[in-house]
Amino acid sequence: MxxxxxxxxxxxxxxxxxxxxxxxxxxxxxxxxxxxxxxxxxxxxxxxxxxxxxxxxxxxxxxxxxxxxxxxxxxxxxxxxxxxxxxxxxxxxxxxxxxxxxxxxxxxxxxxxxxxxxxxxxxxxxxxxxxxxxxxxxxxxxxxxxxxxxxxxxxxxxxxxxxxxxxxxxxxxxxxxxxxxxxxxxxxxxxxxxxxxxDPATAELAKVAANSFLATKISFINAMAEVCDAAGADVLTLADVLGSDPRIGRRSLTPGLGFGGSCLPKDVRALISRAEELGVAPAVALLRAVDEINARQRRRTVRLARHMLGGTFSGRGVAVLGAAFKPNSDDVRDSPALAVAAAMQSRGARVRVHDFEAVEPARRVLPSVDFTTDLAKACESAELVLHLTEWPQYGRIDPARLATLVRRPCLIDARNSLDLARWRSAGWTARALGRP
Structure with missing residues (x-):
């Protein structure tokens, strides 16, 4: 055709x-x-x-x-x-x-x-x-x-x-x-x-409804991560327990920094807006909480970073692993990683961001931030390393070798995909959202 x-x-x-x-x-x-x-x-x-x-x-x-x-x-x-x-x-x-x-x-x-x-x-x-x-x-x-x-x-x-x-x-x-x-x-x-x-109306709803449901699963497990932090529980084990229920499933139940990109955030908000236009806003009230929880994860990560730096960002060197909103992409639209990097820099941190594919797009969004494709350069003399985009290559980092480059071996795994025991055994102080 x-x-x-x-x-x-x-x-x-x-x-x-x-x-x-x-x-x-x-x-x-x-x-x-x-x-x-x-x-x-x-x-x-x-x-x-x-x-x-x-x-x-x-x-x-x-x-x-x-x-x-x-x-x-x-x-x-x-x-x-x-x-x-x-x-x-x-x-x-x-x-x-x-x-x-x-x-x-x-x-x-x-x-x-x-x-x-x-x-x-x-x-x-x-x-x-x-x-x-x-x-x-x-x-x-x-x-x-x-x-x-x-x-x-x-x-x-x-x-x-x-x-x-x-x-x-x-x-x-x-x-x-x-x-x-x-x-x-x-x-x-x-x-x-x-x-x-x-019918066309159902087809139009299919995409925003699917994305809103995925966003809801992500925000739900992130809300549970905050509860786990308060209670001393382990959110990854909790996610495994929930995911073993065939009615729930494990996919999209990985806690962390939250969702970003060009689809989920704007589709959730667009569905809320359209429901209001149709006069059924209470039917999607849940989605307002989903959006707020997602934004809260970014703020929680910034607060944890400040705590690990002794209460202040001023003049402190911070390395960020990841700029794209997800791995295997150079898309930085509504990237949680960039939002966190920008927040830390605005509070006085000296931020250097590494990514494998998204450096140039990210530089156009945040021209005042230092970006690099050289992992060693990104981490050199850093007092805190934040893992913000789950590129599989980051999982293969040798933490013992990286410890020789940084000023202080402190890590936040905001994507809950690194082996924290391996990093801690190499001398790192390592934290993740929702895990002891």
Whole structure:
């Protein structure tokens, strides 16, 4: 099939390359000429394991190309995927769908009659119905249909989640739209991927509801970590006990610094905002607590760091391990690690941050902080080391060797993924949230 992908950021670029990789003819479109040029030259504008390989295969096969003309993209495809960003609005917790609306306004006059527009961006429930009305106003005779097909990509696993997703949700209004999307995704369905047909409103809710539930599990175990600190209990053992219950499960029950990134925080807030607009705010009151617990974890980590430094940050050298909001990514949007680093620096600490992939993006966010890809340099003469992003490489650090570089062998494992006994046996004073 001939597909267009409107927006070639993280979501759009991965979707375009993966759809071309399974055999479709794909045209990716974006107004950012620099991004389009980089993709066309096989240079990913972000770090994502495996993406460069699939991008190269798709371009070499001739199934994928890119353009800066949305009008050209509109004329090219039979199916048009909207993959633009929907960040949190500056003036509220609601999602900013301005880019989604703009894409529809450009597409409506130029798409071929009978085309299907498919949203993948994360939007407030009711968006498909609103855009369908907009299409009827702009192109009443085109017969263009609109559906919603939310993405469930995990950064660090985006290629896998595109080619072998846990499920495909297609929110459609007509049998014809369902038939088109089932044909498009036939190679994935043949490999055993479950395709779930819903109405568009349910599909729109699917992504924010899934992220809100994951956020709730994370904040719940982080709340228990604070209780464990007060009671002298061990939150990791508690998480194992809870996770052994098949109704609960162990995934997303790892206590620590909390969630960040471009999805969970803004999706939780967007669902709260939309529920308020719909007049059902009490139904999502729990999510306000989820958001507050998440923010509290960052403050708790800063307080613990100050305590381990004797009550003051002023002039103290601090090494931060990690800048990205999660491992296997260079994404620093709403990064808990950067939030903690900035808070310590604002209180007078001399902060040096290490990361394997996110140094340049992080430097653009916090230009006054010292960033490095040299782990030894990051830790040299530090009085406290904070482990804030769970890159697997940090788990392989030799604590005895690192102890020779720092001024004081003091560690906070804010991700609860290091072997504290190993660090303590090497002479470190090591703490973690929720563990004795």
């Amino acid at each position: 001939r597909l267009t992908v409107l927006g070639t950021g993280y979501l759009g670029a991965v979707h375009a390359a993966c759809m071309a990789d399974i055999g479709h003819e794909v045209l990716g479109a974006d107004a950012d000429a620099e991004k389009v040029a980089a993709l066309a030259h096989r240079v990913p504008p972000f770090f994502e394991p495996g993406f460069r390989d699939v991008l190269t295969r798709a371009l070499d096969s001739g199934h994928l190309r890119f353009t800066t003309s949305l009008a050209e993209a509109g004329r090219f495809g039979d199916v048009h995927f909207i993959c633009v960003g929907t960040p949190q609005r500056a003036d509220s917790w609601a999602a900013d769908v301005g880019s989604v609306d703009a894409v529809v306004d450009v597409l409506a006059p130029v798409v071929r009659p009978g085309s299907l527009i498919v949203g993948k961006s994360t939007v407030p429930v009711g968006t498909t119905a609103r855009l369908a009305e907009r299409l009827r106003e702009l192109a009443p005779a085109s017969g263009t249909d609109i559906a919603w097909n939310p993405e469930f990509l995990r950064e660090g696993h985006a290629v896998q989640d595109s080619l072998r997703p846990s499920r495909l949700v297609i929110g459609v209004r007509t049998d014809e739209a369902e038939s088109t999307l089932r044909q498009l995704y036939a190679p994935l369905a043949a490999a055993g991927v479950r395709v779930i047909r819903t």
